[in-house]
Amino acid sequence: KAGVTQTPRYLIKTRGQQVTLSCSPISGHRSVSWYQQTPGQGLQFLFEYFSETQRNKGNFPGRFSGRQFSNSRSEMNVSTLELGDSALYLCASSLADRVASPLHFGNGTRLTVT
């Protein structure tokens, strides 16, 4: 079974631009979560989607948004990029059929803002 796939692997953008990252979950997984990883702050939760609905949101500004499609694929968007948005963005999927369902992560998208 294929794992969580994130595209693209690397992105370089300029301050003020916007970016869209994509995530394809493991087949059959209905929950998709996004995390930001930086050397200073570590891993921080962005949001979680289930059946096309955002169920939970972390403490990030409104410039960070996401959505989930009917096939469970998800995208996240960051508008008006700032230098501090440079990070590894990780997507994780879960069966979400019970509380025990673990999260399985993709290899991430490395975003560099210049």
Add this chain to the structure above:
Amino acid sequence: GEDVEQSLFLSVREGDSSVINCTYTDSSSTYLYWYKQEPGAGLQLLTYIFSNMDMKQDQRLTVLLNKKDKHLSLRIADTQTGDSAIYFCAEKDSGAGSYQLTFGKGTKLSVIP
């Protein structure tokens, strides 16, 4: 709010056992996880334990949970150079329908040949 603490570095010799420790503050945590991250990669799920368990063993990995002290440890037996990576402890709270994990800052394990 929830907090998860880990020591930042651990160095062991190949063949020895490694013990990575983690403490958490959220007494309502239901599941606790260990993930491994190698350079340039995402997080690989190693194992997880339910909060009503004391111990879980999976091949070379042993997880110990002391719920009273909110202390979790991961023991890697016969540590190999391929085990060199960053190890993250994470906890999931008991909120209904919540799949949000709170992670520690990670412990960088270096294995000396």
